[in-house]
Amino acid sequence: MTEPGAERPAAGLAGALSGMVATVVALLRTRLELATVELEEERERIKVMLVLIVVATMFACFTLVAVSVWVVVWLWDSHPLAAVAGVAIFHALIAAGAVLALKQQVQGHGRPFAATLAELERDSEALRRKP
Numbered sequence: 001m002t003e004p005g006a007e008r009p010a011a012g013l014a015g016a017l018s019g020m021v022a023t024v025v026a027l028l029r030t031r032l033e034l035a036t037v038e039l040e041e042e043r044e045r046i047k048v049m050l051v052l053i054v055v056a057t058m059f060a061c062f063t064l065v066a067v068s069v070w071v072v073v074w075l076w077d078s079h080p081l082a083a084v085a086g087v088a089i090f091h092a093l094i095a096a097g098a099v100l101a102l103k104q105q106v107q108g109h110g111r112p113f114a115a116t117l118a119e120l121e122r123d124s125e126a127l128r129r130k131p
Contacts, residue, residue: 027123035116042112064091 068087075083111117 031116031119031123034119035113038113038116064094 068091071087072080072083075086
């Protein structure tokens with residue numbers, strides 16, 4: 001016959017391991033849910049940005065062509081080469097400004113999944129600190 005105290009540590013160890021596994025699974029589930037939410041938010045943000053980029057680009061091109069033709073026609077009799085050069089320089093400045101604005105947009109938003117990565121890093125550090 002075994003002593004009742006001899007069985008208790010085994011059950012306690014199994015219970016502790018079971019509790020740890022349940023905690024790890026819950027932690028991973030929470031992190032996966034966070035990553036999923038961030039992925040959905042990022043996808044929606046990108047969709048909206050793409051639609052706005054396409055609409056803005058189309059109408060900006062229509063406007064730019066109309067204004068460019070108007071300027072060249074207006075100045076054709078007096079300064080034809082200057083009119084074409086001025087329109088070309090203006091187009092180049094707009095393109096440079098758009099590239100700079102896009103660069104700021106990309107840099108200003110931050111890393112995708114930053115919250116998930118931060119939580120995973122905190123989890124990793126917490127696990128390293130525990131003996």
